[in-house]
Amino acid sequence: MSENNISRLERIRTDYGAWAPVYDWFARATASIGGIRAACVDQLDIEPGSTVVEFGCGPGVNFPALRAAVGATGRVIGIDVTTQMIDRARSLVARRGWDNVELICADATTPPIASVDAIVSTFVTSLFHNPRMVVTEWCNTADTVVIANFVPGENTIANAGLWAFTQLNARLFDLASDAGDALTQLDTRTTASKQALTAQMDSVVTTRHLFGTIVVHAGRKNKHENSEK
Ligand SMILES: C[S@@+](CC[C@H](N)C(=O)[O-])C[C@H]1O[C@@H](n2cnc3c(N)ncnc32)[C@H](O)[C@@H]1O
Numbered sequence: 001m002s003e004n005n006i007s008r009l010e011r012i013r014t015d016y017g018a019w020a021p022v023y024d025w026f027a028r029a030t031a032s033i034g035g036i037r038a039a040c041v042d043q044l045d046i047e048p049g050s051t052v053v054e055f056g057c058g059p060g061v062n063f064p065a066l067r068a069a070v071g072a073t074g075r076v077i078g079i080d081v082t083t084q085m086i087d088r089a090r091s092l093v094a095r096r097g098w099d100n101v102e103l104i105c106a107d108a109t110t111p112p113i114a115s116v117d118a119i120v121s122t123f124v125t126s127l128f129h130n131p132r133m134v135v136t137e138w139c140n141t142a143d144t145v146v147i148a149n150f151v152p153g154e155n156t157i158a159n160a161g162l163w164a165f166t167q168l169n170a171r172l173f174d175l176a177s178d179a180g181d182a183l184t185q186l187d188t189r190t191t192a193s194k195q196a197l198t199a200q201m202d203s204v205v206t207t208r209h210l211f212g213t214i215v216v217h218a219g220r221k222n223k224h225e226n227s228e229k
Helices: 003-029 033-044 063-070 083-096 131-139 156-168 182-200
Strands: 051-055 075-080 101-105 118-122 144-150 203-209 214-220
Touching: 003 083, 033 063, 033 118, 033 144, 033 203, 033 214, 051 063, 063 075, 063 083, 075 083, 083 101, 131 144, 131 182, 144 156, 144 182, 156 182, 182 203, 182 214
Parallel strands: 051 075, 051 118, 075 101, 118 144
Antiparallel strands: 144 214, 203 214
16 A cells, blocks of 8 residues: 555544544434435345445444344444544444444455445545545445445535535545545546446446435446346
8 A cells, every 4th residue: 555545544544533423423413314325225225134334334324224224134344444433333333232233443445355245335435545446346345336425416506515514524525635626526536436336337326315416326236127327
């Protein structure tokens, strides 16, 4: 891993570590807004008994819906690089007494898993230095990969809101000061993730949420039906 990537990862760990309690509260308070998290789980289209990995699981806001989807015989594996996020996810799992959720503190860009049924990642891939390369690797690991990210849409007011949100949380978006404006950077990073899905999977379904400012891309290998490229 390059020195650049190491320092980027360290920055992510430090910033998300410091913000973990606030992020946990915020993510839970806004969990149902726009139906994004529910849409991601729907798009996973997983059967009971499946194993699903969530990369960059944070404090575990998606776990209840993921557990419901995999059922009592399935497994959820949450992976995050920030210790404080994994700690919060771990206490959630302990508090609820969930015995089919496993947590791993690791870098999702070099995934510590061999093969699973499905992968989901919400608001994470745009933090990677090379989203296309990482998502390509995920596609080699699962038949379904679902990714949600912020992007500029067609609604000017919503875009202004998204821009303001990025400025308030600039460190959490890990925006580069020399790579153009915030919305262009988000667009470029999200496009890179989608390119990986398009190249690696048989179909990609895209849905937009919250006035077009959040996009969910679901890539599937062709054992699934009803999808379009
Ligand atoms: C914006 S939060 C999203 C958390 C959760 N997915 C959600 O939707 O609430 C981004 C999360 O990605 C994690 N993350 C960022 N880069 C990562 C990497 N390379 N490997 C694993 N986790 C990473 C951060 O620690 C943080 O918990």
